[in-house]
Amino acid sequence: MISKKSIKQTIIDFPFFKDMTGVDFDFLFNEDAIENYPKRALVFKQGDKADRVFVIISGWVKLNNMNEEGNISAVQLLTVGDVFGIETIFDGGFYFYSAEAVGDECRLLEIPSAALKERARLSHNFSVKLLNTMSHKIQDMQIAGACLILGDASRRVACLLSRLSSWMVGKGGVLKLPYEKSVAAIQLGMNQSTFSRALAQLEDLGVKSDGSEIIINDFSTLSGHCCSHCPIPEGLCDGRRMESVKKSKAV
Amino acid sequence: MISKKSIKQTIIDFPFFKDMTGVDFDFLFNEDAIENYPKRALVFKQGDKADRVFVIISGWVKLNNMNEEGNISAVQLLTVGDVFGIETIFDGGFYFYSAEAVGDECRLLEIPSAALKERARLSHNFSVKLLNTMSHKIQDMQIAGACLILGDASRRVACLLSRLSSWMVGKGGVLKLPYEKSVAAIQLGMNQSTFSRALAQLEDLGVKSDGSEIIINDFSTLSGHCCSHCPIPEGLCDGRRMESVKKSKAV
DNA sequence: CGAGTGGTTGAAGAGTGTCAAACAGTGTGG
């Protein structure tokens, strides 16, 4: 448990709030507007009136669309510091996806859309902040999209593991999956069985699965398996950790 | 050929310029900044310094990433009225995809990034306009992404045809493909052969292919084939033309 | 006429989805 005091200290360092004027910040931040969601709780449903914008303080949130048959296409999995729902206030006014807490201890700061829109009208700095946030979101969507076309299942899984472990230092380590494997499978646009099999295939690259913990011997080996096929340019994706290839003999 | 006079008249109705103040418009529009690109010409390359933002006046532009092996993942295919490159000026400063003219008569209005950024700083209305444009882009990416997970190839092709023919009135008609089938295949994340076969499969639904012309007997039949499986909510995708299903007997 | 391009078609194989069964971990209640 974190005290309320330290929550403010935490979120003030989020990219979204970073460099924001005190006035803007106070306008948006309200301790009472922090909501806790248990695992699997619905934050909002596709088609709901978009009256709030969310900042993730802790945990993971899954955004997805669903058709009548219940087939899911996961749009994004977001975590600490990420903002969602922001695009609806300028376009539409309805959430065009559903948001659901995955994993435990999901805490969201909920900002009324009206307040945010009002603030964008009044504060120029804040408009630019929003533009930055959206630009970044577009780029993130692009990276996630590229992963989906990354060829076979084992590469896609490798890509996900690389990105999830990008904050870890050292040669290798144990990655604790922040959400269920079935969720990860949906995120990668594949079947749960396929995910399981693909993960097993990665044992040749020094990746062993033990429940929700994934033991990765060498991050750069793992990264090399997928990133060498990835179209995303160098430097944009945190997951990329391959040793940079010397172009000595390449034509 | 359109005269320069009428170009201004045309683009002033684009969503991007609509409701823009005269000052903002004059700041961005410059007749000399309109460039013509022949088919297959590169507008910019992935990794280039992002110094311009583009508005499509006519033709089609393909945005894609490419890995070292030359494998392409098409991000988007854009056309008249669409804006691209806009997110780079607030995030990065480099194009993280390549842009290429597909189809003939591709004409782009090229706005210097610096001018656009400056204008966003000075004009509040304009910032909001940018926010709207980006929001819309996020939504578009979502729709395109949903199509990619839409199950089998014939559905994905049907989805594309539905969207491309959404402006056509009447029960059916002849759709002229605005770009090559191989490009369409990439857009849908499938092989060219698969595209060809999938299109052939659609003959059962009254879709006949004759070179670059596609004869569609009944738009709603075509739409029903894919849109009934699509997770995108009603009203957001122009391609959707199914007869609304009566929920009389449904549970 | 031959070369070049875009598109179609065929056969073979790899990769996934599907379905079902088995398994491990957890919590519950007797």
Next chain:
DNA sequence: CCACACTGTTTGACACTCTTCAACCACTCG
């Protein structure tokens, strides 16, 4: 402490779709 249910995951068998690679066709242009 054990039986039981429940959930998330793994595994096997099989069908099916898509990719690959190649040959072929239609069309255009020199």
